[in-house]
Amino acid sequence: xxxxxxxxxxxxxxxxxxxxxxxxxxxxxxxxxxxxxxxxxxxxxxxxxxxxxxxxxxxxxxxxxxxxxxxxxxxxxxxxxxxxxxxxxxxxxxxxxxxxxxxxxxxxxxxxxxxxxxxxxxxxxxxxxxxxxxxxxxxxxxxxxxxxxxxxxxxxxxxxxxxxxxxxxxxxxxxxxxxxxxxxxxxxxxxxxxxxxxxxxxxxxxxxxxxxxxxxxxxxxxxxxxxxxxxxxxxxxxxxxxxxxxxxxxxxxxxxxxxxxxxxxxxxxxxxxxxxxxxxxxxxxxxxxxxxxxxxxxxxxxxxxxxxxxxxxxxxxxxxxxxxxxxxxxxxxxxxxxxxxxxxxxxxxxxxxxxxxxxxxxxxxxxxxxxxxxxxxxxxxxxxxxxxxxxxxxxxxxxxxxx
Amino acid sequence: xxxxxxxxxxxxxxxxxxxxxxxxxxxxxxxxxxxxxxxxxxxxxxxxxxxxxxxxxxxxxxxxxxxxxxxxxxxxxxxxxxxxxxxxxxxxxxxxxxxxxxxxxxxxxxxxxxxxxxxxxxxxxxxxxxxxxxxxxxxxxxxxx
Amino acid sequence: xxxxxxxxxxxxxxxxxxxxxxxxxxxxxxxxxxxxxxxxxxxxxxxxxxxxxxxxxxxxxxxxxxxxxxxxxxxxxxxxxxxxxxxxxxxxxxxxxxxxxxxxxxxxxxxxxxxxxxxxxxxxxxxxxxxxxxxxxxxxxxxxxxxxxxxxxxxxxxxxxxxxxxxxxxxxxxxxxxxxxxxx
Numbered sequence: 001x002x003x004x005x006x007x008x009x010x011x012x013x014x015x016x017x018x019x020x021x022x023x024x025x026x027x028x029x030x031x032x033x034x035x036x037x038x039x040x041x042x043x044x045x046x047x048x049x050x051x052x053x054x055x056x057x058x059x060x061x062x063x064x065x066x067x068x069x070x071x072x073x074x075x076x077x078x079x080x081x082x083x084x085x086x087x088x089x090x091x092x093x094x095x096x097x098x099x100x101x102x103x104x105x106x107x108x109x110x111x112x113x114x115x116x117x118x119x120x121x122x123x124x125x126x127x128x129x130x131x132x133x134x135x136x137x138x139x140x141x142x143x144x145x146x147x148x149x150x151x152x153x154x155x156x157x158x159x160x161x162x163x164x165x166x167x168x169x170x171x172x173x174x175x176x177x178x179x180x181x182x183x184x185x186x187x188x189x190x191x192x193x194x195x196x197x198x199x200x201x202x203x204x205x206x207x208x209x210x211x212x213x214x215x216x217x218x219x220x221x222x223x224x225x226x227x228x229x230x231x232x233x234x235x236x237x238x239x240x241x242x243x244x245x246x247x248x249x250x251x252x253x254x255x256x257x258x259x260x261x262x263x264x265x266x267x268x269x270x271x272x273x274x275x276x277x278x279x280x281x282x283x284x285x286x287x288x289x290x291x292x293x294x295x296x297x298x299x300x301x302x303x304x305x306x307x308x309x310x311x312x313x314x315x316x317x318x319x320x321x322x323x324x325x326x327x328x329x330x331x332x333x334x335x336x337x338x339x340x341x342x343x344x345x346x347x348x349x350x351x352x353x354x355x356x357x358x359x360x361x362x363x364x365x366x367x368x369x370x371x372x373x374x375x376x377x378x379x380x381x382x383x384x385x386x387x388x389x390x391x392x393x394x395x396x397x398x399x400x401x402x403x
Numbered sequence: 404x405x406x407x408x409x410x411x412x413x414x415x416x417x418x419x420x421x422x423x424x425x426x427x428x429x430x431x432x433x434x435x436x437x438x439x440x441x442x443x444x445x446x447x448x449x450x451x452x453x454x455x456x457x458x459x460x461x462x463x464x465x466x467x468x469x470x471x472x473x474x475x476x477x478x479x480x481x482x483x484x485x486x487x488x489x490x491x492x493x494x495x496x497x498x499x500x501x502x503x504x505x506x507x508x509x510x511x512x513x514x515x516x517x518x519x520x521x522x523x524x525x526x527x528x529x530x531x532x533x534x535x536x537x538x539x540x541x542x543x544x545x546x547x548x
Numbered sequence: 549x550x551x552x553x554x555x556x557x558x559x560x561x562x563x564x565x566x567x568x569x570x571x572x573x574x575x576x577x578x579x580x581x582x583x584x585x586x587x588x589x590x591x592x593x594x595x596x597x598x599x600x601x602x603x604x605x606x607x608x609x610x611x612x613x614x615x616x617x618x619x620x621x622x623x624x625x626x627x628x629x630x631x632x633x634x635x636x637x638x639x640x641x642x643x644x645x646x647x648x649x650x651x652x653x654x655x656x657x658x659x660x661x662x663x664x665x666x667x668x669x670x671x672x673x674x675x676x677x678x679x680x681x682x683x684x685x686x687x688x689x690x691x692x693x694x695x696x697x698x699x700x701x702x703x704x705x706x707x708x709x710x711x712x713x714x715x716x717x718x719x720x721x722x723x724x725x726x727x728x729x730x731x732x
Contacts, residue, residue: 081667085674092586093681136673238681357420364415378527381415381422383404391427394416394528 015223016157019164019216023047026168026212029205030175036198051167058163063115063123070113072103072125079365080104080131086140087124090147093238100124100150104131106363110252113270114146117156124150128366132359134248141235141245142252145271148234154227161220168216172209179206228289232299233311240306240339246299253292294318306339372400406431407467407476407490407499418527424470430502432524433470436495439520455481459488471496500524569705576693580714583686584632587717590678591626591639597675598623601668605649608659612652618645632715643676683717690714 024044031043058065077084084102091099096119103125105111110130116122124146126139134142149155236242252272273289302314361381364371368384376396390401404413406426413424413433424433459478469476469492476490476499487507490499505524602616609616622645626638650669659665694713697706705711 082670082674085670085677089674089677089681092678093684095685140677357417357422360422369415377418379417381417383412383414386412386414388427391414394425394430395418395526 015219016161016164019161019168019219020051022212022216022219023051023164023168023171026171026208029201029208030171032201033175033205036201047167047171050171051164054163054167055160058159059117062117062159062163063121066113066115067103067123067125070105070125071107072105073366074123075102075104075366080362082136083126083131083139083143086136086143087147089140090144090238093144094147094151094234096122096147096151098122100147104128104362104366106366108359110134111270111272112142112146114149114155115159116150117159119150122150122155128359128362130252131362133251137239137241137244138248138251140239141241141248142271144235144238145231145245148231148238149227152227152230152234154231157223157227161223165213165216165220169213172213175205175209225290228295229298229311229315232295233308236299236302236306236311237308242299242302242306242339246296249292249296249299302339370402374398374400404433404470407433407470408501413470416527418523421523423524423527430505432500432505432528433497434500434520435497436492439497456489456491457481464488466490467499469494469496470499566705569702570709573693573696573702573706573709573711576689576696577711577714580686580689580693583682583689584717586682587679587686590675590682591635594642594672594675594679595623595627597668597672601665601672604662604665604668605653605659608656608662609652612649615645615648615652619649632717636715636717639679646672646676687716687718690716 024047027043027045027047028040029043031039031041031046033039035042075083080102083104087100087102090096098120100114100116101123103123105125105127107127108129110127110133112124112126112130114122114124124143126142130142131139232245235245239245249272272292298311298314298318301317302310304310304313361371364381370382370384372380372382374380374393374396375398376393378393378395380391380393380400382391382402386402388402390399392399404424405411406413406429408431409426409428411426411428413426416423416425422435422438424435425431426433456479459480464478466475466478467490468474472492472494474493476492478488479491481487481489487504489504492498505528598619602619605612605616619642622638622642626635626642629635629638653659653669696702697711697713
């Protein structure tokens with residue numbers, strides 16, 4: 001398993017270093033554009049410092065920031081026993097050293113993500129819409145996918161490369177803006193020193209400032225896409241039930257509700273890209289996730305077993321290519337793992353009303369509402385800031401005491 | 404969410420998978436627009452409801468603020484003039500019924516049996532509204548013990 | 549003189565080798581024990597859940613006396629079992645009987661709507677999943693440990709210090725489980 005992480009790391013490292021080089025080049029050109037004599041190195045220094053500071057912040061409080069930005073709330077087992085159980089099952093199956101914290105996001109759009117640079121200190125967050133829509137097997141598939149992002153150290157890589165992307169965007173923006181503001185100062189300076197060479201550096205810097213964020217984004221997305229297949233493969237290995245994840249992915253992509261709290265940098269963290277490009281054709285380069293239909297088809301054509309080899313075979317069959325998705329060390333482990341059958345607890349869902357009600361109830365539980373089921377059939381949900389100690393059911397008049 | 408009249412927290416009541424917010428102090432009811440859409444599934448139903456509403460002009464009842472957006476709500480008459488006045492959010496967040504209004508609407512609704520909202524409200528609050536016909540309507544609805 | 553030094557060095561190397569081999573065997577055996585305790589926790593949890601489940605189900609299911617009796621019987625068998633093999637067998641039978649119960653539940657719509665029952669059923673399902681996931685990692689550890697005991701040269705040290713092979717936790721095929729064998 002460790003080798004699998006190592007090899008995964010090496011490939012991503014190449015992409016990660018490319019992003020780093022882009023960042024440093026950016027610093028160099030900007031520095032030179034302002035101060036031709038040795039300014040390039042000052043620029044590199046500043047680019048590095050900015051990236052370093054942002055990385056430190058994200059290392060120490062990245063998960064907290066991400067969870068806060070997405071509006072996730074930590075929940076106890078009482079709020080959603082099933083979700084809690086499933087996370088614990090996946091913890092055992094993936095041999096995580098500690099139980100991840102469980103978060104619910106107050107959103108109707110179904111989606112999920114994982115955070116935690118170290119597996120000892122990780123979290124899994126799912127939206128209320130996801131809980132309302134998926135049955136047990138499907139939810140297990142999604143949680144398994146998220147847990148494998150933690151195990152494969154994807155969260156760590158996506159956090160650091162996300163920060164790098166953020167730094168590049170920030171520096172380019174600052175440079176381009178300062179050109180508009182300080183244009184006069186610059187032109188007087190260039191006329192004093194050797195004009196032409198300086199002019200070329202200036203142009204290169206501007207072109208780079210425009211291209212670097214685009215380039216960095218493509219690299220960031222490339223890192224992200226590669227990891228999705230591996231996370232799917234690991235999810236099957238953990239659950240031994242590819243159909244669960246497959247039908248969960250279908251349900252998530254069928255939903256027409258948009259996730260309100262996602263943005264370009266946080267998008268790759270989710271199980272399904274929350275920023276759906278409506279009718280966009282150029283999905284190959286600019287997408288953070290592989291197309292869902294393809295992920296589903298690969299999962300559905302797994303028939304032999306739940307091992308990495310089985311996923312790679314299914315992948316080769318669907319994609320008609322032999323590009324290795326699973327590092328060779330993962331393929332070497334050939335101990336057969338049989339597939340599981342569906343669990344016999346079908347939950348009849350899909351009713352619009354029921355779904356909306358369930359989502360609402362989950363969110364009320366998260367927000368500490370208490371619930372009373374009156375004997376007349378009326379359900380009373382009381383907010384935590386309700387002060388009275390008793391209330392009468394408006395339907396049948398029964399007195400309920402609240403302690 | 405707080406009651407627009409007494410500013411106290413509203414409790415949520417659920418019956419037949421529909422929710423309303425209810426004030427235990429003044430017995431007023433808030434009907435969220437999302438819930439209205441759940442009850443009235445077709446456009447036809449929704450139009451029928453809209454047609455019931457007429458903007459009230461000379462009403463000297465105190466105006467309240469929408470519990471969701473905090474903006475002042477507008478008064479609407481339901482049915483004939485002077486029958487019942489409700490408060491509706493200008494941004495369509497929902498409708499507020501005072502206790503008296505609710506009672507009038509339920510009475511009014513007995514004329515128009517198909518109206519799902521009124522049936523639901525009637526079913527939800529039959530005990531707290533001591534109307535003679537409530538007992539009858541409960542029998543008609545049947546099954547809801 | 550130099551002969552003596554060579555002999556001492558050889559002895560020292562052999563002693564160090566034995567110590568490190570011994571320690572690694574201890575480490576592997578502890579891992580097996582640790583993995584077993586993971587399963588054991590979940591098995592105990594299942595035993596604790598069963599009385600509650602039967603209590604809830606009793607009021608609804610009038611015709612499933614036999615299944616319920618079997619569950620009680622296999623549960624106490626499993627709790628009394630000594631070796632891993634015995635335990636695995638009893639737990640397998642218990643899983644089978646619980647599976648039969650789960651199939652029968654479909655015939656009782658009132659039971660299926662009971663919140664208490666649904667909560668118990670979720671706990672039971674989850675516990676069974678945890679058992680089966682923990683079993684996998686236990687068996688992996690056992691395989692690793694047993695291989696070490698059988699293979700040269702660690703087999704010599706294992707024999708010297710009486711490291712015994714551990715049993716796999718094996719449950720029969722899912723299909724076999726559904727129909728417990730009846731012996732006449």
